[in-house]
Amino acid sequence: MTQIMLQGMQIFFLFCAALCVLRFILGPSTPDRLVALNVLSGVTLGFLVVRGVAEGRVLYLDVALVYDIFGFLGFLAIARFLRDKLTGKGDE
Amino acid sequence: MSIREIFALISFIVSAVFGLAGVAGLFRFPGPYARLQAGSLCGTTSVFTAFIGVLILAPSWAIAFRIIIIMILFMVNAPVSSFIVARFTWESGTPMWKPKKKPRRRKAATAAGRKAAAEQATDAGTAEKGEADS
Structure with missing residues (x-):
């Protein structure tokens, strides 16, 4: 039963991730793409954690932890870069 | 079926409902602000509820403590990144949907x-x- 539930949650997170990627590709404007990227990062984190518990290995959880931290930093950098590009600041 | 599995099943069902609502909102809502609301609220709630269910099912203490640390980091990261997206949307001059x-x-x-x-x-x-x- 436990394995069935964990498998179902993995499939569900993969489904959500696929829909987020679709939104990321279709998104008509830049904020839409950023929203899709934000949701996608959270969904991927959840998938990694569920996968780690389903396999019973600690390695996936370490990867999820580092993915969370660096994903946040990368997201911050992307948002900052896009904002500077839009407002014309940061050219000096 | 033990008590742990019942509680985990409840939190997984809640997670699935919130996740489906968030993804549906991501596609159905007009305008970036409405999509941001759907994605950030429902996405965060869905992933966090799945974390709680996985924490109940954790087979060992090492996994449980790692999940708790990930939960704390996620509680800090997700709202901050949603706020960053909202500020970027506001500063880029996106009009509100009417x-x-x-x-x-x-x-x-x-x-x-x-x-x-x-x-x-x-x-x-x-x-x-x-x-x-x-």
Whole structure:
């Protein structure tokens, strides 16, 4: 039963991730793409954690932890870069 | 089926409902602000509820403590990144979404509301009168 539930949650997170990627590709404007990227990062984190518990290995959880931290930093950098590009600041 | 599995199943079902609602909102809502609301709220709630269910099912203490650390980091990260997206959207000058037929709908709504309110008032008045008479 436990394995069935964990498998179902993995499939569900993969489904959500696929829909987020679709939104990321279709998104008509830049904020839409950023929203899709934000949701996608959270969904991927959840998938990694569920996968780690389903396999019973600690390695996936370490990867999820580092993915969370660096994903946040990368997201911050992307948002900052896009904002500077839009407002014309940061050219000096 | 043990108690742990029942609680985990409940939190997984809640997670699936919130996740489906968030993804549906990501596709159905108009405008970036509405999509941001759907994605950030429902996405965060869905992933966090799945974390709680996985924490209940954790096979060892090492996995459980790692999940708790990930939960704390996620609680800090997800709202901050949503705030960053919202500020970026605001500073890039994205207009708010507005319904197209707003004035006509409002007039109709207020007229219908006034009629209904007047009817209710007259009904209440007659009822009160009737009660007073009897």
